Amino acid sequence: MDRLKALWFAFIVGNIYDIVLSFIAWRYHSIELNPILSSLTIDGYSSLLEALIGLKLIAISITYLILRGVKDYKVLILTIAVIGTMFIVTWDTLNFLAL
Numbered sequence: 001m002d003r004l005k006a007l008w009f010a011f012i013v014g015n016i017y018d019i020v021l022s023f024i025a026w027r028y029h030s031i032e033l034n035p036i037l038s039s040l041t042i043d044g045y046s047s048l049l050e051a052l053i054g055l056k057l058i059a060i061s062i063t064y065l066i067l068r069g070v071k072d073y074k075v076l077i078l079t080i081a082v083i084g085t086m087f088i089v090t091w092d093t094l095n096f097l098a099l
Helices: 003-027 035-039 045-069 074-097
Strands: none
Touching: 003 045, 003 074, 035 045, 045 074
C-alpha cells in the first residue's frame, strides 16, 4: 500500500473513531468541543448521528476536492489533514476520559 492510500485510510478511520466517540460522549452528557455541533439543535440520537455523519462527510469531501485540484504535494496536504484529525481525536478522547 502506498503512502497516499495509507494516509487516506488513517484519515477515514480517524473520522469514524471521532463519530463513535462523539456519539458515546453525547450519550453520557459530556461537553462536545465541536462548535458547529454545539450550535445545532440535537434532540435525539438519530439527529445526532445524522449531524455527525454529515459533518464528517463534508470534511472528507472538502479534503478530496482540495487534493484533486493539486498535482504536487498531495502527500504533504493529506499528512497535515491526518495530523489534524489525530490531534482532534486525541483531544476529544482525553477530554472524555477526564470526566
